[in-house]
Amino acid sequence: MQPTFKLRNFPFRGPNFGEDINGMMGDLSRDLHDIYNYLTEVLSNQNTNIEVALYEYYATRARTLEMEAQRNWDNLLKARAGETLNFIQDFRKTDNLTWGSGANTIAEANRLRFDQPYGQLILPYNRVKNHFYSLDVSTGQPIQEPNLTVTTQALDEGTPVSVSETDNKNAFNGINASYWKRTVRFAIENDVSQVTCTLQVDVPASLLTKSNVLVLHPYPAGQVDILNIQYSTTTADPSITLPGFPSGGVNNATMLRYHFAPLEITKLKVTLRQRTPVEWDGYRVFSYGLQELGLQLVEFDHTAYSKIGPYQSNAAVFKVHAPEGFTFEQILDFYCDPYYDTGADHTKIYYHIYVDETLTTEVWNSEDFPNPSSTPIGVTSHTPSILYVLAAAGFDSTNNVSPVLEKFALRATVE
Ligand SMILES: [Ca+2]
Numbered sequence: 001m002q003p004t005f006k007l008r009n010f011p012f013r014g015p016n017f018g019e020d021i022n023g024m025m026g027d028l029s030r031d032l033h034d035i036y037n038y039l040t041e042v043l044s045n046q047n048t049n050i051e052v053a054l055y056e057y058y059a060t061r062a063r064t065l066e067m068e069a070q071r072n073w074d075n076l077l078k079a080r081a082g083e084t085l086n087f088i089q090d091f092r093k094t095d096n097l098t099w100g101s102g103a104n105t106i107a108e109a110n111r112l113r114f115d116q117p118y119g120q121l122i123l124p125y126n127r128v129k130n131h132f133y134s135l136d137v138s139t140g141q142p143i144q145e146p147n148l149t150v151t152t153q154a155l156d157e158g159t160p161v162s163v164s165e166t167d168n169k170n171a172f173n174g175i176n177a178s179y180w181k182r183t184v185r186f187a188i189e190n191d192v193s194q195v196t197c198t199l200q201v202d203v204p205a206s207l208l209t210k211s212n213v214l215v216l217h218p219y220p221a222g223q224v225d226i227l228n229i230q231y232s233t234t235t236a237d238p239s240i241t242l243p244g245f246p247s248g249g250v251n252n253a254t255m256l257r258y259h260f261a262p263l264e265i266t267k268l269k270v271t272l273r274q275r276t277p278v279e280w281d282g283y284r285v286f287s288y289g290l291q292e293l294g295l296q297l298v299e300f301d302h303t304a305y306s307k308i309g310p311y312q313s314n315a316a317v318f319k320v321h322a323p324e325g326f327t328f329e330q331i332l333d334f335y336c337d338p339y340y341d342t343g344a345d346h347t348k349i350y351y352h353i354y355v356d357e358t359l360t361t362e363v364w365n366s367e368d369f370p371n372p373s374s375t376p377i378g379v380t381s382h383t384p385s386i387l388y389v390l391a392a393a394g395f396d397s398t399n400n401v402s403p404v405l406e407k408f409a410l411r412a413t414v415e
Pocket of ligand 1: 171174175177179290
């Protein structure tokens, strides 16, 4: 949209011509009209986009609730048939999270950090240093490091009609709403099924210190495959896969976060793939990118795990509910990912099971008891309808990392 307005010359004390005045007013009126039309169209498009996203959200939510209901009913039917039940707690959900009650309630200062979007329970953060931006002390807004070198490279993008890209530095500014997006458009009859590219960034030398956490928010969330995250600690191009990144990559990636022993990372490279084209304005279009890629040095809380009064270490508690009308009889197995500390492996992850929310009657803990799979735990004398599973962790100083707890599972019978 271009303004049509042309400034006419009106000399001081005349002569001024009605034609000029009217012409200029006409231009202004047309421009205002165009601006209003344009704004109305933009707002209307925006509302349509929000509406589409909302419908998609409701549909996804409905499917999730349906699956949850099915799982609960599955356990109820098994309970009625006298079968063994499985209970799985993934740390992407907060509904069963509690901190106990009464004198043993886990104090605010001793709570594990629960980061639901990543599905992770980790040690509390004391301090965080971001390598690509800092926060303005007066406004609280992120300020990007000015000397950032970022390069995008097509790996395999076929023969597109056009490729456009927003500023790739948007992936490093600490603002999710401002993202790097690469749009690859093909003719509609083109059968291309996927596109791949890489994004490489040099960690600014002025900010070069060690890093131990990497966070990645893909765009669009849940539709981009992250094929690799590689780093370098020299001037050479990144070729070493980030510790903890799965060898098969992460398909349909949502928010990702990796913790590793501190490394002096100088360069980072992310390989992305998009396999979901959309038909857009008559073209076959692949869009992919990142909302944010963050590299951080996090100082974790180092409070040691103590078995006596476990609630004084960093911990969290999850309720496991027996199906309606039943109480727990025997715990037959306990499994967790990552696995609890068995002594030699230093995972520094510990679990306790209580039959009361006040965390007073412990029926099992991972240090003193064998796994229930070898020695089942009878709990009938307590008639618990809820089990309280306490997860505790201490800093792993052998490997210089925080434990990252992701899920646990219980197998039990009820009566
Ligand atoms: Ca961003």
